[in-house]
Amino acid sequence: MRVTSSMYYKNINTESSRANERLFDVNKQIASGLKIQHASDDVNVFSNTMRLDNEITALGQIKKSTESGSKIANQTDTTLNDFEDSLSQMKSLLNRAATGTNSNASLDAIAKELRGLESHLKNLSNTSINGQYIFSGSATDTKPISDNGIYNGNSASMKSFLGSNVQQQYNISGSELFLGEEILTKKEITTNVPQYSLSAKYPDFTDKTKTGTDEVITANSKIRDLMGDVDNDIDSTNAKHHFYISGIKSSGESFSQQISMRDDESMQSLLDGIGKAYGNTPSLSVVNVSLNSLGEIVIEDKLKGSSKLDFHMVGATDLSRDAFHDGGDVGDGMYGANIGKIDNLDGGETDFNKIIYGVSTASNPKLFVKEFVKSDLSPASGAASNIGGLLYDRTQFEKNGAKLSSNVSQIVKGSNAFASPSTKISEVADISKGTTTTDDDTLNFTQLKLAGKDVYGSAFNVQIDLRDTVNGGSTFSLDGGNTNYSIYNTQTPRTAINADDMTYKQLMDVVNMVATGNIPSLANDITAYDSAIENASLIGNTKLSYDGKIEFEDINSTNTKASISMFDSNSGNFNINNDGNGDGTTDKTTSSAFTFNSNSALVIRDSKTDFFQSIDKIIKAVESYDIQPDALNGDKKNIGIQNALKLVDDLSNHIYGVHSKIGAQSNALAKALDRTSTLEISTMTLRSSFIDTDQAESYLKLTQLSNNYQAMLSTVAKISKLSLVNYL
Structure with a gap:
């Protein structure tokens, strides 16, 4: 085929254009540092780069x-x-x-x-x-x-x-950090009244002029050393010394128990009896019970991570008892309708010196009542008041300006967590003590008492009856049950709440209505009930604190006139109930299902941490100068430097x-x-391998392309100079 000039020039233009494009591409790669400029340049490189x-x-x-x-x-x-x-x-x-x-x-x-x-x-x-x-x-x-x-x-x-x-x-x-929980910590509590031997102080109980020395009670001391006597005979026959124990086990179960002992029995026997009240057996101990250097009782929970353990005890000895009656035994028939109640000891004398010297002004000057736990709490309205440490949980909330606060945290039995407003009260209560009519575990027929004064200074005495729906649901009354106000649920339909379903929010609604004087205008009327709750919230606020304690605040006053005490109606009852199963046994005392505020043992250790509250307790122990707790010497809440x-x-x-x-x-x-x-460096390196230009390689390629292009231009120039003679 003959090569024409047009073919020749067309081919030259095509190759020249391609060479220019390749040179342009290489120059772009060198200038930008990238292999491609657009996705269309190389789809694979573009997708991997993205x-x-x-x-x-x-x-x-x-x-x-x-x-x-x-x-x-x-x-x-x-x-x-x-x-x-x-x-x-x-x-x-x-x-x-x-x-x-x-x-x-x-x-x-x-x-x-x-x-x-x-x-x-x-x-x-x-x-x-x-x-x-x-x-x-x-x-x-x-x-x-x-x-x-x-x-x-x-x-x-x-x-x-x-x-x-x-x-x-x-x-x-x-x-x-500040409120955490250490599940491996075992709770430890202590009484706060030092105990000294009365027989060491009075070697002859019949002669007050013969005085001895102060000796701290030890585990080897006799009960007569602890409780005293009026003669020099050590009675090994009659259990005339009575101890009334109230508390809560690590499982959350409450108990009230009377332990009666003879003169010649040892303090160790009493400590063992306390252990048995908590559930100790010869083969298994659930608590350790001991005495500290001041003769105070220390109880350590052997179960880790529980915050429920609590303790209170009162001792009583009738130093003038006859063959028929024993005033130190609250279950004695002499107390008639009030039999079994701790209040029977209210007329006794707590200072043994006054008994020995015959100067007691107590209504029963020969009834010696020994306190093991003391606090500054006032008794509930109408409760025993002569003896400060007699009561366990019928005490008034502590007042601080506009606020009233309980001192017992409401703790869920299953999780050991603090209760919240939505927590059911049955999840905290010892429901095994919730009824006196049946052995079923329910709060049905449990009765709470709410006493005190409202924000206007008017006294109230409220009865809260917890009932299941079969028995009409739960109610509260200000007149002993003559006029009952239903405590309504929040579901549809609105009905009086079942005892076991009542929440702390519903219980606190009742407290707030009573403390602010806002009682429903009509009994068993939902609209009146809701209106009373709303009106009460404008005057007072009742809530659970961060550590599960009930608090009331008077919104409109910096120094409230209100006072509150709330307790189970079985409080202070040491009667024994038959379990009703027909076998004649008496299995349980009528103890409380609830404890809201108590004159109880001091907490030394607890699985629940309250960091700055603990720091304050530590420092107050030093400020009080006490090595061990001493309620007779200033601050009754002081835990002592050793415990600090x-x-x-x-x-x-x-x-x-x-x-x-x-x-x-x-x-x-x-x-x-x-x-x-x-990974970031590796990914950037991998990305670079896809998209970045190898500058050395690009410059070499540019040189090669430039040389090729120049060679092509040189060849074209030579060919363009040829004449017809060159072909002949």
């Missing part, structure tokens, strides 16, 4: 989230180091205070140092980063610890995202446990950050 871009973006977000969480975790770690150092300093100061060789001035100086450490701990608790508090949970703009040591944050966890469906907590909420040492150890263990957790979180975040950084 996928890797998304991964790099995600890894960047993960890295940012992890770095942010790591900063919080590291700051928390550092802060908790300071916590541990401060608690260590506290323990050192307490050890100095516990030697018993310090003057009051020295103890004051130690207490002042402790208060300084308390202030430092509060400052640490309010640590913030960039204006965000690290211990407030998710409420990072809320100051977690107020001046009075109350926690104001929430329990929410803050988490960093470490990848698809992978999260890591990076904070410790104040709820866990136990408490600071528990707080240190709690902080250490929380610190270990944040340490693990910090390590996890650090590893995640390293892994994310490595």
